[in-house]
Amino acid sequence: KWADELLPSHVSFVGGNPLTGASVTEQKNASGHIFHNAKWAVVAPPDAPQHAIRALTDLIEAVGSSPVFMDSHEHDSFAAATTGLPAIVAAAVMNAVSTSPSWSEISRFVGTEFDQVTSPASADPASSQSAAATNSDMLVHWIDQLIERFQALREGLIDEEERFSPDGVVANSFVQAWEQRARLEAGIADRRPVTDERFTIPTAGEGMMGMFFGSRVARAMGGGKEKKKDATKYDRRRMR
The missing domain is CATH 1.10.3660.10 (6-phosphogluconate dehydrogenase C-terminal like domain)
Incomplete structure (x- = not known):
């Protein structure tokens, strides 16, 4: 909005915000390495010309970051x-x-x-x-x-009963926060459920049987792997 009001008509505005996650509070601690493999938010108005967008994305890629496009809201x-x-x-x-x-x-x-x-x-x-x-x-x-x-x-x-309940709002609040924080630290802070299927790698024997009988049958015949505990799920038994 301000760009439309303040900039001349021949000037194109494309917003950018490096999402480095770094806490650099002093100039002496600044480093170009914080941009490496970082995401960079790009906010381009609908009428922004391609050459203006490209100028910013070229800069982003030059410092080792990746552009993420989103609207201003x-x-x-x-x-x-x-x-x-x-x-x-x-x-x-x-x-x-x-x-x-x-x-x-x-x-x-x-x-x-x-x-x-x-x-x-x-x-x-x-x-x-x-x-x-x-x-x-x-x-x-x-x-x-x-x-x-x-x-x-x-x-x-x-509520005296609610505050001690392992399934009450107080407990649920702490559990949800613990799990979401764990997902954030693990780099999977999205809403897709973490399932064992996403991370289970079949053995060589299961892979061969899977070609003939399908993966489920192959796992059953091969005994399957022991399911790995999901480190982002809190064990509520500790609250009982």
Whole structure:
């Protein structure tokens, strides 16, 4: 929108955002290696000429990255969820706890968990406010999503039976978060189910039998491989 309003008609605007996942907070720590094998979001307006898009994608590929095309709404929403929302959460947690009359005593308990959650609050407040203000619609959407989950957890903790239930909202919230975090760390943070079939490699004997009888029969005749435990699924038996 701003590009249409501010740039001359003969200038083509194509947005780009390197998705490096790196935390380079100081110039001295900058490195060209962070772009290697990284994804690079490309936001091209419908009327953007091919030569303008190509100029950006050539640059992206030259530094070892791969372009990922998306529209501006997707980009802004995803950025709000992964950058803006953590900054909001950090500010809220820091302010909620530090304004307590007991903050001087509470601060002695600060450890890794509190430090990690509130670390985005160390960013320049002017930059944080600017980022939030320029993407406010998307950020409000994700704040609403967060409030819904906070409210559900609050109600679950108030209910004595619910808060101890291994299948209640409190338990489910922690299990879901644990599993999604595990999938993120494993590089499979999409919604496709992880199945044993995707990762099971047949033995040579099963492969030969599979040519004649089919893979299922071959596995049955060959005894099959022991199913590998899915490392991204939490064992709920630990909660009972």
